[in-house]
Amino acid sequence: MYTYALSSLVTFRSLCLFMRFLTIGLIISVLLTGATSCNKTRDYAMEGQFYFVNSSSHSITFSAGFEQYNLEAHSTSKPFMITDISDREIPADSYHPPFSKESAFKIRIEPIGIKFDNSRCITLLDDSGTHNILNIASYSSEKLGERKYKFVYTFTESDYNLAVSCK
Known part of the structure; x- marks a missing residue:
């Protein structure tokens, strides 16, 4: 039982870490997309x-x-x-x-x-x-x-x- 709880804790921590990196990646991509759209020319x-x-x-x-x-x-x-x-x-x-x-x-x-x-x-x-x-x-x-x-x-x-x- 202790092994299962430890395994679940490691999986939960990995998931939290993954979500943080995913959130940071999304924020960076939104900022880059917004920065490049400012350079568009208007007709x-x-x-x-x-x-x-x-x-x-x-x-x-x-x-x-x-x-x-x-x-x-x-x-x-x-x-x-x-x-x-x-x-x-x-x-x-x-x-x-x-x-x-x-x-x-x-x-x-x-x-x-x-x-x-x-x-x-x-x-x-x-x-x-x-x-x-x-x-x-x-x-x-x-x-x-x-x-x-x-x-x-x-x-x-x-x-x-x-x-x-x-x-």
Whole structure:
């Protein structure tokens, strides 16, 4: 009987010791999990409102797939909303204009064609130049709120004058 009681006491002590180590292990794992979760980045919605203003006396039509941007002479488009996700505050010059933001990436499938009165044309292959609808720096911008901007691109008579006869 004494052996059985001693054996039970040893088993009970072993169990208590095991429970202490188990408790310490659980506390450490909870602390480590909590510490690593503090380093997570948060994703925030960002929004760009894009407007196109035609201050020229010529109608403007865009190539196939971009007809929603067509403008009559001396008119302003309805706003085009571009939304995305970012993990930080985005400055205005980091946004992408609608033509290069048709998908989630800055990829254009084909050149953008712009016609003035269906007689003079501009073909844009990239965002180079100082006045280019594919270059966000060519837009005037206004911060509307945190991660929310209004962008305006204005077509002028100079754009018409730079266009060449359509082929």
